[in-house]
Structures are given as C-alpha cells and as structure tokens.
Amino acid sequence: MAGKTLYDKLWDAHVVSERSDGTALIYIDRQLLHEVTSPQAFEGLRLAGRKPWRLDTNLATPDHNVPTVLDERSTGVSGILDEISRIQVQTLDSNCADFGVREFGMNDINQGIVHVVGPEQGATLPGMTIVCGDSHTSTHGAMGSLAFGIGTSEVEHVLATQCLIQRKMKNMRIRVEGDLPDGITAKDIVLNIIGRIGTAGGTGYAIEFAGSAIRSLSMEGRMTICNMAIEAGARAGMVAVDDTTLDYFHGRPFAPKGELWDKAVESWRDLVSDDDAVFDQDILINAADIQPQVTWGTSPEMVRGVGETVPNPAAIEDEASRKGVERALEYMGLKADQPIESIKLDRVFIGSCTNSRIEDLRAAAAVAKGRKVSTSLKQAMVVPGSGLVKRQAEAEGLDKIFIEAGFEWREPGCSMCLAMNADKLGQGEHCASTSNRNFEGRQGFGGRTHLVSPAMAAAAAIAGHFVDIRTWQEGNAA
Amino acid sequence: MNPFTRINGLVAPMDRANVDTDMIIPKQFLKSIKRSGFGPNLFDELRYLDEGQPGKDNSQRPLNPDFPLNQERYQGAEILLARRNFGCGSSREHAPWALEDYGFRVIIAPSFADIFYNNCFKNGILPIVQPEDVVDRLFKAQDAQVGYKLDVDLENQTVTTPDGETFSFEVNEFRKHCLLNGLDDIGLTLQEADAIRAYEEKRQQEAPWVFGQIH
Ligand code: SF4
Secondary structure: OOEOOHHHHHHHOOEEEEOOOOEEEEEOOEEEEOOOOOHHHHHHHHHHOOOOOOOOOEEEOOOOOOOOOHHHHHOOHHHOOOHHHHHHHHHHHHHHHHHOOEEOOOOOOOOEOHHHHHHHHOOOOOOOEEEEOOHHHHHHHHHOOEEEEOOHHHHHHHHHHOEEEEEOOEEEEEEEEOOOOOOOOHHHHHHHHHHHHOOOOOOOEEEEEEOHHHHOOOHHHHHHHHHHHHHHOOOEEEOOOOHHHHHHHOOOOOOOOHHHHHHHHHHHOOOOOOOOEOOOEEEEEEHHHOOOEEEOOOOOOOEEEOOOEOOOHHHOOOHHHHHHHHHHHHHHOOOOOOEHHHOEOOEEEEOOOOOOOHHHHHHHHHHHOOOOOOOOOOEEEEOOOEHHHHHHHHHOOHHHHHHHHOOEEOOOOOHHHOOOOOOOOOOOOEEEEOOOOOOOOOOOOOOEEEEOOHHHHHHHHHHOEOOOHHHHHHHOOO | OOOOOEEEEEEEEEOOOOOEHHHHOOHHHHHOOOOOOOHHHOOHHHHEOOOOOOOOOHHHOOEOOOOHHHOHHHOOOOEEEEOOOEOEOOOOOHHHHHHHHHOOOEEEEOOEOHHHHHHHHHOOOEEEEOOHHHHHHHHHHHHHOOOOEEEEEOOOOEEEOOOOOEEEOOOOHHHHHHHHOOOOHHHHHHOOHHHHHHHHHHHHHHOHHHOOOOO
8 A cells, every 4th residue: 555645644633534425524723813704703603602612722813904004003903094904803802802712912922924923833833734714824834734724614613613524635746856046945936836837736736845955945935835835726735844843843832842842743753755655746846947936927827037038928829828928918017028127116025924934034134234225116115924023033133124225114914915904006016025926906906016035025126126136146245 | 503493474575586685785784794783784775765884873774665674564574475586696695694684584485596595594594485376375465464474394394374274395304404403514513523522532642732732
C-alpha cells in the first residue's frame, strides 16, 4: 500500500464519522473569527438557543473594517466613523462577550489580521484543523496543518458542533527545487506558480508545497505561499513540519509548554508526506527560473517577470483568452507589449495577510532605508499585520525608516487589501500592492492593482514605477 | 430550528403569481448583520406606501390599507396562501428568515421556486404544494369567512378545512423527519454528539495541547 501524503494524515486524524454519500464529519480544532462573516452565525446560535460546543477553541479579532489611522483608532470602537464598519466591530465585541469567546479587541496590542494573529499567538499549530470565515485561512497550512476558509452557515455549524461535513480533496504537490536567486521571495514563488497553473489549477485539490526552495523559507515566507493557495483555486495549501516550524512555535503564548511541548514535537515530526506517498498531480519548478513577479492584469494568474512586457492579445490564438487579455489591458490602462518597468504608480500598499509580517516589513525597510518615496506618488503606506508586528517593527526602528522615506505608518488591519475601511484607490490609479487579489475594484472602484513582493513594492515606491529589485539595488545604493 | 408538528393557523392571502424574493424582502435589508428582525420589512414595498430603509422606524411609516397583512382580520396569520412560482428570483435566505420572523409557519401554493423551497425547510417553514383548483377554492373560502383557519398536520401530511374537508400533501421523508424534530444541518450533526465526544476523548489523549489553551 502506498504511503500517506501530509494531507491524508491530517484528514485521517480528524474523521469523526464517515457517511455513505462519500462525505465525512470532520473535527475542527481551531476556529478564528472576524467581524464580517460571524454576525449571522452568532445570531443563528442565539435564535436556536444553542451555545458554542467548546469555548477554548475559538479566537476572534476585528480586522477587515478597523480604521488604520491612529486618530480615528484611538477614540475606540465607538469612534469608528463609518457606521456599518462600526456596527460590525461592535457586534463582534458584544457577540464574543455574550458567548464567552476570547477576543482581541480593536485596540488590544494582540489585535491584527486573523491570519497574522493566529500563528503569531501559537493559536494555530501544526497538525490542527483550522477554519475561519475567510478564504485566506489557507495561510495556516504553512505549519503543517489543514486550514481552509468556510461560509457563514459553516461558521455557525463549527461554533455549535466543532465539526464540519466535508468531502476529501485530491492531492497535489508542487516542488520548487534549487537555491532561490537573490531578490526572489516567497511572493515571487507563489505568483509564479499561479501564473503557471492558473487560478483554477488547484481547484478540488489540497496543495502541498515542497522542495528545497520551500524548505529554505522562513515560516513567514511559507505563510505567504500558503496564503495564496486559494488564488490558485485550492482551498488548502500546506508545508511539511521541520525544524523551522518547531523553532517558530516554541514559546508562543498559546503553544504548549514543558513536557507538553516535547510530546507535541514528537507527534508533529510525523507531519510530512511519506516517501512513497502518491499525489494525483506532481509539479516541479526550478527556483532558478523565477524572476521578481508583477501582475499586469485583473487576476493573479495574469503575472509576468519584471523584466518582461505586458502580453500582446494579437499573439493569442484562442479567442476567449484573447478577449480576456484585451479586457484586462483595457481595465488596467495598459498597452500591448508595454514593458512592466514602464508602469507608473500612484500609490503603494505594503500590508495584508500575505505580506505584513515582520520579515516583510524588514525587507521593505531595507529597500526604503535612506531613500525617498517618489514625488510622483500620491501615497505610500505600510500597514503592519498585527499590533505585535507593529511593536516589533518599532523596536527595530523600521517605522522611522519608513516615515523618513515618506511612507505612512499605520495601525494594524486589512486596510487597502479590500478597501472596506477608508483606505482605497481612486479610479484609474495604479497601485503596487503586497496583497493577494488584483480583481477589478478590489482596492477601490476603478482601482488598478499590481501584486508584488514587499521589496519590489518599496523599490517601486521610490522609483515611481516598477524596477527590477535585483539590479536596481546596486545602481541606487542608499 | 423550531420543530413543526401540527398547527391550527389563521390563513392570509397573497394573491399574485411569481412573487419573487426581492418582493418578499427588498435588497436594501440584506446589509443587516442579523438573520432575525426582518419580519417588519416582509413584503415591504407592498405593505408600506413609502420606501423602506434599514433603521427606519416602521411603526411611523404609512401603511397600504389594501394589503391584506395590514388588515385587522389577518393579524396573527401563520399560514400564507399564495399563487404559483412563489419565492422565485435571488437565492437570498433572508426571504424565509423574513417570513418566519413575521410568524408564518406554512405556505400553501400551486408551486414554489426550487431554492426558496429548500430554504424554507432549513428555517422551520413548511411549504405545501396543492393543485391550482384546490388553492383557488381555499382563496375563496378564506375570503368569505373572517377568522378562517386551516389545520396542518405534518405527521399525517394533511390539511383540513373548518368544514372537515381534508387534502393530503407530499413531503420528502428526510425533510419531514428534520422538520418534525426541529433538526437543521446543525441539529443533524448534533445527533452524532456521542461520536463527537468519543472523538474528542481520543484526541485529548493524542493531542492534549489542542485543548484548553484559549480562554
Ligand atoms: S488582509 Fe485582505 S485577504 Fe487578508 S483577510 Fe484581510 S481582507 Fe482578506
């Protein structure tokens, strides 16, 4: 019999019961909650007179709607100017209080984007099943766990039963082998993968990211990759447990301590795919082939290397894809064959659950240090993923580097990733963004998003247009 | 979900075909963070003479006197008598939420839109399909008699008029079981509570650090 994949192991360890129709009742170890997708779930519990099945398993924090400007933030939840945002945050607060769910409130130092807060607190751990009413829950697979996004009715289902009815997915492995070239980051790897397999390439699969290039990444980098598994169509992405994983979690607030830690480590060591495991699809990528990536279109798969040009629809035979490219170019205000480096920017956003961790901010600050944001830009902002990331960055003096360079230094939250608060793009504006979705209107009505790594975003902010971080750094020593 | 076994309820008429979910609950009310409280805005555009908005005090709004639900004789109705293709249009679950919140437990019509029909069962509402001619007779009978009630018995799948005339209706066995026992998806999973607890015991042995950390 063939060995098991990491996903097989995680799945098997969580089956409560199997049903004749091919579905199974799966036990959920951890649920993260935020203000946008939880209100009706709590309301459902209330109407049915139900209580959460377990309290020691849910962790909530508001992130999507919170203002990131200090002035507005410092007046507390009642001071949130936008009414709908305010009501959603207040509702999360009162629901958590009513049901006894642990919450990091808006001005708690531990608050932040759920997918930054979970791992940082050790609230999400290897070997767990983890859900949240948010598609980027795939982020948490980076630590060798099974993590995926769910809808509001499922949020209620998990609150009430600690279980979900699920169908098992297929196994895909993507191996990235070889040393990562200088200037190439986790973000470039994952954008490159999405460019290759497409936004539906992973549909129906759980993807395991493997290979020496992936193993060489920090936990932050692995989270960036798994975060965007959903952008490749896969609800879950994951990376096997190794020493990097264990070192990351050691000493985190909710992580096990002492003997329990040793016992956990022993069991987590098994969270790797067996050598003889069989994958339904196996893809190999050579790390040396990856350039810094920039999306030019309105889907994350519309991506090219920074040294390349925007595609020319005339060269595309298939009519549907040609039309798609034409439409995207029109929306993005780009010309066929235009070099990526010639794209001028109006704003730069460094943040989101993809790239707002301390390592991301360090990478951006290293580029910004001693330089100035181009005067041609309207705004460049840095939004840390959590209060703890912000504090750490300030302890390292990164905030000063950003502020001196002309970046705005904000309070933690989702911010311009989805523009649910006041941080938005204007119509037609181009933005270099470290987030994960470049859909039409995602960052504001008519806004044009280009997804890049933190270092590429910082360099673009200084140059005013995209530049190749690999060569630009040398020519522009600070 | 409230179990549904048998009710003897006042009947109110909704005498038009193709009532869509936007008519049942207009889109401006979908911004709500709740799934209860939609009752006052059920059939908002038909019920009130002005435009409804979330947060507006409905008690101050001018009522449409011609709309049956505004008439004294239909106050407290639990059974809605409707025409064909009831609940068509968008899939919003807010439509059954609004009907249920208002107090309806049964809808009788010649036909229902699919998604709406399914959503009713999830929310404790029994949709009953009857032939056009039967529905027509019921419309006339309720019109002729103030306080007209029907007796709906889910267990025996019958509707009985005040004269003692009885009609039977169809309902899927599984849905009937869920409705009789007040089981939604969550209720069904909770029937496996013992299996979930057994699993938890095993998991607590194998991975104790998954428990008790967050409080
Ligand atoms: S940062 Fe963006 S992608 Fe991540 S949870 Fe917030 S809104 Fe969603």
